[in-house]
Amino acid sequence: MKLGLELRRVLSGIAFLSVLLPFCSTAIASDAETYQTAAAVAVSKLDFDRAIQIYSKGLEQQFSLKDRAELLRMRGVTAQLAKRWDQAEADFTAAVEMVGSTDPRAYRDRGFFYHHRGHFELALADYTAAAKLFPDNGAFPNGQGLALMEQGKFDEAIKRFDEAIKLAPTSGLFTLGRAEAYNRSGRPQTALGDYDKAMALGHLALNDTYRLRVGVGAAHLKLKNEKAAIESLDKAVELDPNSITALRYRGLAYERASELDRAYRDYETVLRLHPGDEFAVKQLQRLRAK
Numbered sequence: 001m002k003l004g005l006e007l008r009r010v011l012s013g014i015a016f017l018s019v020l021l022p023f024c025s026t027a028i029a030s031d032a033e034t035y036q037t038a039a040a041v042a043v044s045k046l047d048f049d050r051a052i053q054i055y056s057k058g059l060e061q062q063f064s065l066k067d068r069a070e071l072l073r074m075r076g077v078t079a080q081l082a083k084r085w086d087q088a089e090a091d092f093t094a095a096v097e098m099v100g101s102t103d104p105r106a107y108r109d110r111g112f113f114y115h116h117r118g119h120f121e122l123a124l125a126d127y128t129a130a131a132k133l134f135p136d137n138g139a140f141p142n143g144q145g146l147a148l149m150e151q152g153k154f155d156e157a158i159k160r161f162d163e164a165i166k167l168a169p170t171s172g173l174f175t176l177g178r179a180e181a182y183n184r185s186g187r188p189q190t191a192l193g194d195y196d197k198a199m200a201l202g203h204l205a206l207n208d209t210y211r212l213r214v215g216v217g218a219a220h221l222k223l224k225n226e227k228a229a230i231e232s233l234d235k236a237v238e239l240d241p242n243s244i245t246a247l248r249y250r251g252l253a254y255e256r257a258s259e260l261d262r263a264y265r266d267y268e269t270v271l272r273l274h275p276g277d278e279f280a281v282k283q284l285q286r287l288r289a290k
Contacts, residue, residue: 055071065098072091073092111130111147120150149184155185179197195216214246216229233253236250
């Protein structure tokens with residue numbers, strides 16, 4: 001799911017860029033946009049090494065500061081997809097130094113990178129800096145909320161999500177973040193209200209819809225609404241059949257609903273996907289001891 005989300009970010013402009021594809025087939029022109037096109041095509045084929053080579057070649061040209069920053073930013077995103085972490089960080093940092101005060105994508109991408117790598121303090125610092133530079137952009141208080149939530153600072157996170165929602169009241173994504181903060185801080189009923197709002201607002205990516213379904217299932221499980229939990233987790237598993245998280249929660253919901261055969265099946269699927277999974281092993285041992 002993560003790869004799909006990141007890949008969609010890289011290819012968000014591929015439909016437009018593809019009109020230039022005929023010019024990229026045999027030689028790469030000296031125009032910055034054409035380098036972007038050729039690299040995007042390589043990424044669409046999951047040829048990250050080729051894409052990075054193209055971006056690097058473009059950076060050897062005498063392009064404007066704006067164009068160079070864009071090539072660096074996109075090379076960083078591609079390096080992240082290729083798990084070249086040092087290069088990705090270096091490229092994002094160079095882009096921030098070049099255009100961070102004028103282009104919100106520079107801080108956004110580095111903040112996302114740090115969050116993805118589990119460096120939540122660094123992600124929070126980037127989102128905080130960007131929130132001051134771009135006070136009308138709800139993505140940055142939302143990013144602050146996500147980073148604070150990962151640090152267990154749920155009340156602070158909720159305040160940041162409130163700010164993001166105030167800036168963009170129709171954002172289902174920002175409301176989803178707040179729902180997760182309520183859910184993870186032991187307020188499942190309040191979380192369900194926000195999950196419902198996020199679903200009603202819509203415009204959620206596939207990965208975010210999956211997050212919502214897992215969250216709703218977890219909240220219902222906490223409230224001992226096993227049937228509702230299973231219904232939501234069924235939808236999460238449909239979206240991602242290999243989700244260990246969704247399968248764990250659904251197995252537990254089945255177990256509590258006394259549907260033990262189905263619980264067994266989910267725990268065994270978890271072990272097939274993740275051999276030695278401690279939660280699944282423990283739950284199966286407990287069921288067999290009954």
